[in-house]
Amino acid sequence: MSRAAEAVAGDAVELTVDKQVGEGYGLARHEGRVVFVSGAVPGERVRAELTQVKKHLAYARTTDVLQPSPHRVADRRLSWGAAGIGGIEFAHVDLPHSRELKAEAAAEQLSRLGGIEGTGLRIAAAPSEHAAEAADPGAAATTAGTAWRTRVQLAVDADGTPGMRAAGSHTVIPVDTVPLAVPVLDDLGLHTLRLPRLERIELTASHASGAVVLHTRPGTELDPRAVESVAARLGEQDGQWSLLHRSGQPVRRGGRGGGPAMRNRGGAAVRNRGGSSRLEVLAGTGEVTERLHLDTPGGPLGRDFRLRADGFWQVHVDAAAVLAGAVVEAAAGASRVLDLYCGAGLLACAVGAAHEVPVTGLEGAPEAIAAARANSADLDADFAVARIDRLSELPAADVIVLDPPRAGAGRAVTDALTASGAERIVYVSCDAGTFARDARALTDSGFTLASCRGFDLFPLTAHAEFVSVFTR
Ligand SMILES: C[S@@+](CC[C@H](N)C(=O)[O-])C[C@H]1O[C@@H](n2cnc3c(N)ncnc32)[C@H](O)[C@@H]1O
CATH class of the missing domain: 2.40.50.140 (Nucleic acid-binding proteins)
Known part of the structure; x- marks a missing residue:
């Protein structure tokens, strides 16, 4: 047979x-x-x-x-000379439909992993894409959603050619333009240089400043020609630009001084800053300044945040304002707010300033906490370094905000949230799957999911941000 x-x-x-x-x-x-x-x-x-x-x-x-x-459109990667690069899963879909597909995928995850039905989840466009689509409906198939990243990593191949990694592979594909980057990062033209001995470069654009971090391959020294060529490009830009170098020392496993292993936004394991390799400032201050503008019920709110050039900041050019706005709204009426995974203090400072309430922020990276303290000097705010998943008890607050990395909070943290006296949890998530798992733990222990809003803060990729409110 x-x-x-x-x-x-x-x-x-x-x-x-x-x-x-x-x-x-x-x-x-x-x-x-x-x-x-x-x-x-x-x-x-x-x-x-x-x-x-x-x-x-x-x-x-x-x-x-x-x-x-x-809803199929011409694959945008072809027009960037970047056919086959990974991480742009909806490159071939019109932008409004990509949002509907992300909402469909997230609703499926919330149902299957979280047992959560009927949220009516929508994924809203960020203001820049909304404006681009409104100004020119044709842009939804072409340029809208293609220039939002204020943080970009370029991989560099063994010959010193920068590019992006191919989907599902380590192969570096040279690119004609820096995909999804805000224009200034593309204008730097670093993707056109030869950068021997580097393994990757991190590009950051912020308000009137920016930075480039050169990462050398393990065991190699910086090539002076690579430094000069990048420095020359930075010198041509307006504003203050810093140039930094991180040596490619192999990450130490365990031992003293290694710092806690964590997950970054993309889910990759990173060592707490300073433990694994040295960050050296070659030019400039080594810091960037981000500016937040929010319209709150009490009037417009404007704040500057200084942070280390390689420190965490929300990536989409509109993300800080969109997320801070949603969290400020969700925290209305709070009398004391705790912000877990607070980074340089964005959400804690926005809530503290908008509602004039005391805030506490906890975060694992000491550099971020130093920045948060400086950024909140005018507020009733207290920031401390802590591994959130190792806290036996949370500081008192009636509203707890958490914005964990892609891996989510996990059982130890959801147990601590349940054991806390908080009446309301505002959960900011960039991963529907891990959020669904944590949501199930919270709803199983007495919380109710009151609302869940989606925001397309990673246009044309498979990711989105969610701001959800749990009450009890
Ligand atoms: C998504 S970011 C949020 C930062 C901040 N809310 C903001 O909007 O700028 C997550 C933060 O969690 C921190 N982090 C990751 N794992 C941690 C852990 N186990 N304990 C404490 N902080 C952690 C990272 O250093 C990072 O600053």
Whole structure:
């Protein structure tokens, strides 16, 4: 008796994409398996190559579109000379529809992992994209959503050519333009330089200032020509630009001085600053200044935040204002606010200033806490270094704000939130999956999810931000 040959990676298959799920995948079925397919739009019939095959599921990438969705547009990466780069999962979808697909994927995760139904979740456009789409409806298929990143990392290959990593691979693809970056980072032109001995560069653009961090490969010295060529580009820019170097020492595992291992926004493990490798300021102050503008019920609020050039700040050019605005609104009526994972103090300072209430902020990175203290000198605010997941008790507050990294808060933190005296939790999340898991823990222990708002603060990628309020 003959049997159909078992599917293997490399096989070409035809798929009908049923719906959108997390990480930018469309979901299809093929010969008894669930297939997660990239580069497709729900409703489409595509030909795809299987990239990974397991017993009950497989991964695939679209190679040809047989019946296109009306929401399919020309892959924007082609116009950037950046075909195949990863991290821009909706490069081929019109921008408003990409938001609907993210909302569909997040609702599925909230239901499956969090047992949460009927939130009516929408993902709202950030003001810049909203304006671009309103000014020119055609922009939704082309330029809207393509110039928002104030923080960008370029990988550098062994020959010193900068670029972006290919999807699912370490291969560096040279680019004609810095994808998704705010114009000033593209204008620097660092992606056109040869940068020997570097393994990556971090680019930061903030209010009237910016910074570039050069990361050398482990065991190599900085190449003076690379430093000179980058410094020359920074010298041509308006505003204050800093140039920094982080040596590529291998990260120490355990031992003293290593600092707590944490997850950054993208989920990659990072060492607490200062423990693993040295950050050296080659030019400028080594700091950037961010400016927050908010319209609050009490009137306009403007604040400057200084932070270290490599310190955490919300990435989308509108993100700080959008998230701070939503958190200020959600914290209305609070008498004392605790901000967990507070970074340089953005949310704590916005809430403290808008509602004139005392705030406490806790965060693992000492440099961020030093910045938060300086940024809150005019407020009734108290900031301290702490590993949130190791706290046995939380400081007293009636409203607790938390904005954990992509890995979410986890059981120890949700238990501490439950044990606290807080009546309201304002949870800011950049990952619907880990948020859904934490939401289930909170609702299982007596909290009710009162609201969940989505914001497209990572346009054209699979990610979004969520601001949710739990009450009890
Ligand atoms: C998404 S950022 C939020 C920062 C801040 N809310 C803001 O908007 O600028 C998460 C922060 O959590 C910190 N962090 C990550 N893991 C931590 C942990 N286990 N304990 C304390 N802080 C942590 C990171 O250093 C980072 O500053």
